[in-house]
Amino acid sequence: GDNLVEIRDLSVTFETGRGPVRALRNVNLDVPRGRILGIVGESGSGKSTVIWAMLRLLAENGAVTGGRIDFNGRDLLQLDADALRAFRGAQAGVVFQDPMTSQIPVKSYLQQFLDIAYRQKASRAEKIAHAIAMMRRVGIPDPEQRIAQFPHQFSGGMRQRTGIAMALLMHPDLVIADEPTTALDVTMEAQVIHLLRELQREFQTTMMIVSHNLGLVAELCDEIVVMYAGEVVERGDIQSVFANPSHPYTRALIDCDPARVLERTRILPTIPGELPNLRHPPRACVFVDRCPHAFARCREEKPRLNKADEGHVAACHLLDGVRPVMHAAAPAPA
Ligand code: SF4
Ligand code: MG
DSSP: OOEEEEEEEEEEEEOOTTOOEEEEEEEEEEEETTOEEEEEOOTTSSHHHHHHHHTTOOOTTEEEEEEEEEETTEEGGGOOHHHHHHIIIIIEEEEOSOHHHHSOTTSOHHHHHHHHTTTSOSOHHHHHHHHHHHHHHTTOSSHHHHTTSOGGGSOHHHHHHHHHHHHHTTOOSEEEEESTTTTSOHHHHHHHHHHHHHHHHHHTOEEEEEESOHHHHHHHOSEEEEEETTEEEEEEEHHHHHHSOOSHHHHHHHHTOHHHHHHTOOOOOOOSSOOOOTTSOOSSOTTTTTOTTOOHHHHHSOOOOEEEETTEEEOOGGGTTOOOOTTSOOOOOO
């Protein structure tokens, strides 16, 4: 099909001492082949949980309680341990938020590259040559020497570039990145975004980027998914969503300060109110307590993902053709 990844009705729950937290509820999203999808949301939105569920690396108290995650037509949630290892190593490369904690401090980069390539049918010399070529491709100077070094001997920007080289080493179909530039300053961040964009074109890789930085997503991604409190509230083509944000939450984020959003200096602006308690998620619209347009139906019925434009949907009753009656008494349920 046209989609490399199809997530259907994915639900994840974390058990806590104070009861189960329903962190994802019926999440649906597609990642078209050869495109870059950005998943945005504030902390607690579940954006990282989507990718950790995909990689089957949820924290121990977390479990998928429903749904499926199809990758090339196979449900990742059904893979056995061997198939899962192959998926993580060769089919999906992961770029982590903080390479200092994800890279192995006591192993040289050479050893880490060889570990990633362990299944590859190639000689050690070929594997090393390939790793050096990848380091050069991501902009590491003197890679023949630097590959023998350890993570602490690299600057933050070089560590993340090397992390990207590791993720791409096996030419995976999919690259998954969780807040890939959070540990970097603005200049480095711009370079890393540019690099990811170039590599995507060069390798025709499909990418999923999780970020709380709308400017980064606007610049890097082709498609966007906006998450709020464990649900997808809007998704679509990046131009369409930025030109015509159709969920009140997305609108609040983008309208807040569009110039600064595009300057990439801006993390998600703060909007009034708090995330709902995910021990008792709202039965109807997840945004109702913070929405300036809420009307009676919003507390009674969960909005579907309604069409806002071609290939662009938002989970809001306002798109349903039914205009709210502002300031009127709530209609009695029929
Ligand atoms: Fe606001 Fe209602 Fe739309 Fe929810 S469904 S976002 S409360 S208008
Ligand atoms: Mg996160």
